[in-house]
Amino acid sequence: MSAIVVHKFNHSGQLVTKYDGAVLDSGPHWVCLRAIFQRGDVDLGFVKFRQGDVFIEWFYDDRWYNIFQVQDGESSRIKGWYCNITRPAELHKEMIRADDLALDVFVRPSGQVILLDEDEFSALELPTEERMAALRAVEMIRRAVTEREAPFDRIAPR
Numbered sequence: 614m615s616a617i618v619v620h621k622f623n624h625s626g627q628l629v630t631k632y633d634g635a636v637l638d639s640g641p642h643w644v645c646l647r648a649i650f651q652r653g654d655v656d657l658g659f660v661k662f663r664q665g666d667v668f669i670e671w672f673y674d675d676r677w678y679n680i681f682q683v684q685d686g687e688s689s690r691i692k693g694w695y696c697n698i699t700r701p702a703e704l705h706k707e708m709i710r711a712d713d714l715a716l717d718v719f720v721r722p723s724g725q726v727i728l729l730d731e732d733e734f735s736a737l738e739l740p741t742e743e744r745m746a747a748l749r750a751v752e753m754i755r756r757a758v759t760e761r762e763a764p765f766d767r768i769a770p771r
Contacts, residue, residue, distance in 0.1 A: 617646055619670070619709045624737050629713065634670065642675040644704050649686070659719060659727060660692050671764065672702040672709050677750035678718075679711060682764050691767060694720040696754050698734070698747045714739070714747050718754050724768040726755055 614635040621629045634646035650666040665686030672679045679699055683692040698716040702709055716734035719727045728751065739747070758765045 614647070615707075617644070617707055617709060619646070619648070619672075619711065622710065622712045624712060624714050624739065626712065637669070639704075642704075643671055643673045644702075644709060645669065645671050646709075657719075659721070660695075662692075666692070669764070672704060672711060674701050674704050676701060676753070677714075677746045678754060680754075680764060682767075691722050693722055694765065696720065698750050700743070714743070716747055716751065718751055720754070720758050720765060720768070722767075722769055724758055724765075726758055 614637065617634050617636050618631055619634055620631045623629050632648055632651065634648035636644060636646050638645045648668045648670060650662050650664060650668060653664060655662045660683065662683065663686060667684040667686055667689070669682040669684070670679060677698060677700065679697050679702060681695040683695055684690065685692060696718040697711070698714045700712040700714065702711045714734060715730050715737055717729040719729060721727070734747070758768065761768060
């Protein structure tokens, strides 16, 4: 596994955070990596991220989102999938850049889809074409969940 650094920026290009990961696999338009949640516990109400949780992350340079499969650091139980709506990522050998557009989707292990941060997204000053691409990305995620496309093929049976 090769090391990679993820740089997360906000919609206006300001660095929000950066963290290390290890590349698990890649293709012409995507990279899959493994990262360990290093921050203190974060309780979002519908899921709790704990220090040591394992994130399997997919970044794409041809899609307006990324997907983080969140697993409990001790039991490997899947807590869900956190999907960030972003501009297409810049994928480099040792670095990924992702511009977050505030809108997020969380998919529970049951397949329930929760749309997050709609007010924050609405307040962003984005070109119309970017706003529309972001909303199409939400629908693409919903479709992938419904059709149980990877990585959502691990959702509990209906």
